[in-house]
Amino acid sequence: MNTQEIKRGEYNAYYPISKLKMAKMNRDIVESHVKRFKSKLNEYGWMMPIVVSRKGDIIEGHNRIESAKLLNQKTVPAYVIEWVDTSKEREHLNAIIGLNNGNKSWNTADYLKSFSAYNDDYKIVYDSYLKNINNISVGNVVCAFFSKTKGKGFKQGTSKIIDLEFSLYLLNKISLLVSKHSKRKIQAYCVREMINVAFISAKRDIKITDYLFKKYDDLAIEGNAVLTSISEFKPTMETYLSNYKNKKKKRK
Numbered sequence: 001m002n003t004q005e006i007k008r009g010e011y012n013a014y015y016p017i018s019k020l021k022m023a024k025m026n027r028d029i030v031e032s033h034v035k036r037f038k039s040k041l042n043e044y045g046w047m048m049p050i051v052v053s054r055k056g057d058i059i060e061g062h063n064r065i066e067s068a069k070l071l072n073q074k075t076v077p078a079y080v081i082e083w084v085d086t087s088k089e090r091e092h093l094n095a096i097i098g099l100n101n102g103n104k105s106w107n108t109a110d111y112l113k114s115f116s117a118y119n120d121d122y123k124i125v126y127d128s129y130l131k132n133i134n135n136i137s138v139g140n141v142v143c144a145f146f147s148k149t150k151g152k153g154f155k156q157g158t159s160k161i162i163d164l165e166f167s168l169y170l171l172n173k174i175s176l177l178v179s180k181h182s183k184r185k186i187q188a189y190c191v192r193e194m195i196n197v198a199f200i201s202a203k204r205d206i207k208i209t210d211y212l213f214k215k216y217d218d219l220a221i222e223g224n225a226v227l228t229s230i231s232e233f234k235p236t237m238e239t240y241l242s243n244y245k246n247k248k249k250k251r252k
Contacts, residue, residue, distance in 0.1 A: 015078035027110035037067035057086035
């Protein structure tokens with residue numbers, strides 16, 4: 001049985017930091033990660049090289065490079081590859097995402113930001129997240145537009161907005177509710193359930209959803225315990241929805 005030849009790069013133990021080029025489509029540098037890597041470098045040394053293209057474009061290791069700078073290093077160990085064309089930004093991003101899909105330090109906002117430069121849907125969602133960052137979690141913003149945050153589609157930049165008008169309406173209603181009552185009362189996991197009920201059970205009907213938000217507001221005003229119950233919130237909203245539909249039938 002023949003052994004398949006797999007692409008291999010070259011190792012350079014002393015790659016000049018001055019020749020490295022940061023990837024603009026990479027996630028933001030995380031200061032806490034940089035400090036943690038700095039401590040690890042001091043304690044254990046370089047256990048893993050960064051990954052760069054032949055042109056010096058960084059593919060993996062942005063935070064570790066910043067850590068090395070804090071330690072006044074002039075060089076870093078690098079694994080240099082030539083089969084990723086980093087002059088093509090999408091190909092460069094795909095390589096970065098491919099290496100980091102299993103990396104728990106990449107969060108939902110990181111993926112949104114990275115793909116927003118190439119995908120109009122992601123840009124709309126990312127911009128909406130930034131506008132509502134103080135009131136709505138990134139997971140709920142994504143849920144309001146894409147319905148799901150999990151799965152390969154989202155992390156590969158292929159998710160699609162289901163109903164733009166309805167999603168923007170939901171964000172506005174949620175933001176107003178949080179501004180009025182605070183995140184302590186309007187908690188993220190209940191907001192997620194509210195979004196799911198609005199999309200699936202209410203079938204994106206704005207009149208019905210308006211009614212549900214009114215009931216949500218009433219619960220917050222009275223400080224009802226349902227507001228902080230994972231098990232009771234969704235069934236409560238489903239009951240309100242059922243009552244609304246029954247009243248509507250009787251009127252007919």
